[in-house]
Every structure is written in C-alpha cells, then in structure tokens.
Amino acid sequence: MSGIYIHIPFCKQACHYCDFHFSTSMGKKEAMVAALRKELVMRKDEFKEEMVETIYFGGGTPSVLETIEIQSIIDEVYKNYKVTDNPEITLEANPDDLSTEKIRALSESPINRLSIGIQSFFESDLKLMNRAHNAFEAENCIREATTYFDNISIDLIYGVPDMTSERWSENIQKALSFGIPHISSYALTVEPQTALASFIKKGLIKNVDDEVAQAHFHILSETLEAAGFESYEISNFGKPGYFSRNNTAYWQQKKYIGIGPSAHSYDGVRRGWNINNNPKYLKAIEQGELPMETEVLSVTDTYNEYVMTGLRTIWGVSLSKIKSDFGNFFYDYALMQAEKHLQDHFLYIDGDTLLTTQKGRFLADGLASDLFMVNLE
Numbered sequence: 001m002s003g004i005y006i007h008i009p010f011c012k013q014a015c016h017y018c019d020f021h022f023s024t025s026m027g028k029k030e031a032m033v034a035a036l037r038k039e040l041v042m043r044k045d046e047f048k049e050e051m052v053e054t055i056y057f058g059g060g061t062p063s064v065l066e067t068i069e070i071q072s073i074i075d076e077v078y079k080n081y082k083v084t085d086n087p088e089i090t091l092e093a094n095p096d097d098l099s100t101e102k103i104r105a106l107s108e109s110p111i112n113r114l115s116i117g118i119q120s121f122f123e124s125d126l127k128l129m130n131r132a133h134n135a136f137e138a139e140n141c142i143r144e145a146t147t148y149f150d151n152i153s154i155d156l157i158y159g160v161p162d163m164t165s166e167r168w169s170e171n172i173q174k175a176l177s178f179g180i181p182h183i184s185s186y187a188l189t190v191e192p193q194t195a196l197a198s199f200i201k202k203g204l205i206k207n208v209d210d211e212v213a214q215a216h217f218h219i220l221s222e223t224l225e226a227a228g229f230e231s232y233e234i235s236n237f238g239k240p241g242y243f244s245r246n247n248t249a250y251w252q253q254k255k256y257i258g259i260g261p262s263a264h265s266y267d268g269v270r271r272g273w274n275i276n277n278n279p280k281y282l283k284a285i286e287q288g289e290l291p292m293e294t295e296v297l298s299v300t301d302t303y304n305e306y307v308m309t310g311l312r313t314i315w316g317v318s319l320s321k322i323k324s325d326f327g328n329f330f331y332d333y334a335l336m337q338a339e340k341h342l343q344d345h346f347l348y349i350d351g352d353t354l355l356t357t358q359k360g361r362f363l364a365d366g367l368a369s370d371l372f373m374v375n376l377e
C-alpha cells in the first residue's frame, strides 16, 4: 500500500501560528499546477511496483485550486501510476473556499474525502489565529459539505489563549452536532518565527499553557470516545470505518511520494524532502531536475520513528518487531527505558505490544523520546 501526497503551497493569508510552507501570492498558481503534474510524471518509476491507495492534497490550502486544476492533477496520477479501485482521495479545504458550488463540483470529481480546517467555531479564536474564515462560514460549510460528502474530517485547535474549558466543550459539541465521522485536533503550539511567537513575546497575547492544553485534551478524548469515536492516534479520532487511510499508512511506515515544494517522501529506506521555495522549485522542475535532498535512515532513526509513531497510535509498539527488526540490544533498551513509565501507568503491555494508557496519551511524545536511542552510527 502506497500513497501520493501533493503539496499546494498557497494560502490566502498567513495564520498567526503557522510555520508550514506556503506563499500568499497566487501569481504562479497555474505554473505550479503544471510543475506538480510534471513532477508526477518525472517520478512515476519510483512506484513501478506499487499500487496507490491514497492521494492526499495538503498544504498550504489546496482548496484555492479550481476543481478543474485538482482534476488535472488526479488525471496525471491515473495516467502514470497504478491506482487501486477504491482509493481514498482527500482534499484539505478551508471554509472560505467552500461555497455550495465548489462543494458540489468537488463531489463530482474523484475527491471522496474532505478535511476542513475549521479550527474553532468562535469568532474570537479565529481572529486570534488570523484565520481567513469567520464563525458563520465555519458552520455553514460543514452543513453544505455533509449534503454532498459522507467522509468528512474537521480540524480543531485547543489550548488557545483565553479559551475556557466551557468554550472548548462547546466547540466539540458543535462539531458533533453535524454528525461528521472524523476529527483531527491539535494543541496550539508556538513555533519560533511566527507572528504568534512575536505577539506573545511583546505581551500582546497570553502564552499558551500546557496544563490548559492537557485539560482540553482530556475533555476532547472523553467527549469523542463517549460519542463513538476511536482515538486511533493522539490527535486523530474517527468513527469505525473512517480512520484516515493516508495517515494510517504514514504511521505504519508505508511508502509515499511527496510532490510539490517542501513535500516529503519515504521509500522504506530513504527519506526525501523537496526544496521549500516556490520559485526555486518551479525553476528546477521546468529544467527537468528534481529539487530534492535525501538521506538514508539509519537503524537508530528507523527505530526511533517506529517508537514515536507506535506510541502515538492504538497499534502501539510491537516488542517482537523491535527484536526481529532491530535486535536484542534495542529490545532490552526499549524495555529498560519503558520500565518507569510502566510503573507509573503511563504505558502498559498487552501481549506483545507496548501502548500508552489513557493517562499517558497526552504525554506520548515525551514517553517516546525516553525510549529513543541516541545515534550509534
């Protein structure tokens, strides 16, 4: 099982917290679509033996593309790759792009899953984050989208300064009221070099508070699990049958090709990343060159990634896989490092599998880092 990720590096405006790669200048949109299609052709041999199960348009804001542009990229995938009969084809979309006409047009295209960047249903949160949409658009687009799509995910952000637990609960209840089957939810993080970091430094916005974020996370888990969602990854909650196939493949170390500026790729041995600069990307692709750097993952890197993704998901970390893939030294080390967290009930072992408890879930990244091996090579 393999996936193709397509990065659309444009946004209408910069959200204050964001450090992804995008440009707010749309002047090169057409040239970018042509370049993405060309990169797909240039790299088709990488997946000669693979069946593509998922196609994911991420960004940036993929919904700034016209549906005909999205269709042309999907057509290029079908022309050059072997695609399974029922691929998951996801489009990340922002509410301000999702007019009824656009949603209808998308529903007539091969896109069969929408991931909508709602973030909050409250105006004050949206303003603080500098989102391009307002609270009315947030609700309205979901109402419209559920008429045409069954497989919908929305993103929500918690731990926003001044967001009370009550307001956070209202956000979740509002999301549930639309009957959508999947929610991705992340704590607001302050990345360096973002507007948010600078506002906090100047005292214009309160800093985020880890304890508040943790309390919000527990509200989120309890509410969604009571509503029939499964927390299959620390930030992802899905009803049965609606787990993201794209993300699941990524967490299970399946191969993927990342197309577009800043997109990452993984072929089971090597990681690659495209240049995160639109003009340089366009120029290289026009000249028939792939602007990608690669590194071969060391055994230690592969082990660390496996532990990190495993502890964040319901599939956990297979101890026998550690032994067979990495050897006794890694196996003994993982168990030794896990011991304290097993005693503190942040981790538990079920048969052969090491997992985070409900109590440990929010701390999964820290727990995983305690099991990391420092590079031996």
Ligand code: SF4
Pocket (backbone or CB within 6 Å): 010, 011, 012, 013, 014, 015, 018, 019, 020, 022, 059, 060, 061, 094, 117
């Ligand atoms: S829309 Fe998404 S990618 Fe664009 S600036 Fe906002 S958070 Fe970043």
